[in-house]
Amino acid sequence: MSKTYTVSGMTCQHCVASVTEEIQEIEGAQGVDVDLATGRVTVIGEDFSDDEVRAAVEEAGYSLT
Amino acid sequence: MSKTYTVSGMTCQHCVASVTEEIQEIEGAQGVDVDLATGRVTVIGEDFSDDEVRAAVEEAGYSLT
Numbered sequence: 083m084s085k086t087y088t089v090s091g092m093t094c095q096h097c098v099a100s101v102t103e104e105i106q107e108i109e110g111a112q113g114v115d116v117d118l119a120t121g122r123v124t125v126i127g128e129d130f131s132d133d134e135v136r137a138a139v140e141e142a143g144y145s146l147t
Numbered sequence: 148m149s150k151t152y153t154v155s156g157m158t159c160q161h162c163v164a165s166v167t168e169e170i171q172e173i174e175g176a177q178g179v180d181v182d183l184a185t186g187r188v189t190v191i192g193e194d195f196s197d198d199e200v201r202a203a204v205e206e207a208g209y210s211l212t
Contacts, residue, residue, distance in 0.1 A: 094158045
């Protein structure tokens with residue numbers, strides 16, 4: 083299962099790395115792909131919630147749109 | 148002694164941190180201040196060269212203007 087979100091505020095590959103790292107810490111998230119140009123974040127896995135993704139993105143300093 | 152340079156390409160505080168870290172590794176650099184908005188980088192210390200600062204900035208992935 084995968085879900086795609088849009089994150090605003092990422093400006094560079096460091097931002098991409100921060101978001102990726104935080105999402106990887108979610109239990110149940112098996113993979114994550116972040117596209118800087120579009121802000122699209124795809125999370126692959128089972129048993130993770132939108133709230134967990136939102137919290138991870140905010141922990142990294144960004145927000146879901 | 149301090150010298151001020153202008154760095155292009157920094158887009159966020161992660162970029163500022165990367166540049167700061169690389170410059171801090173220069174022997175003779177005792178302090179560094181990086182302003183994201185203007186790109187101004189001030190290096191305080193003795194016995195460091197412009198070439199060392201340029202190399203540090205490039206190591207971080209940016210360039211002096």
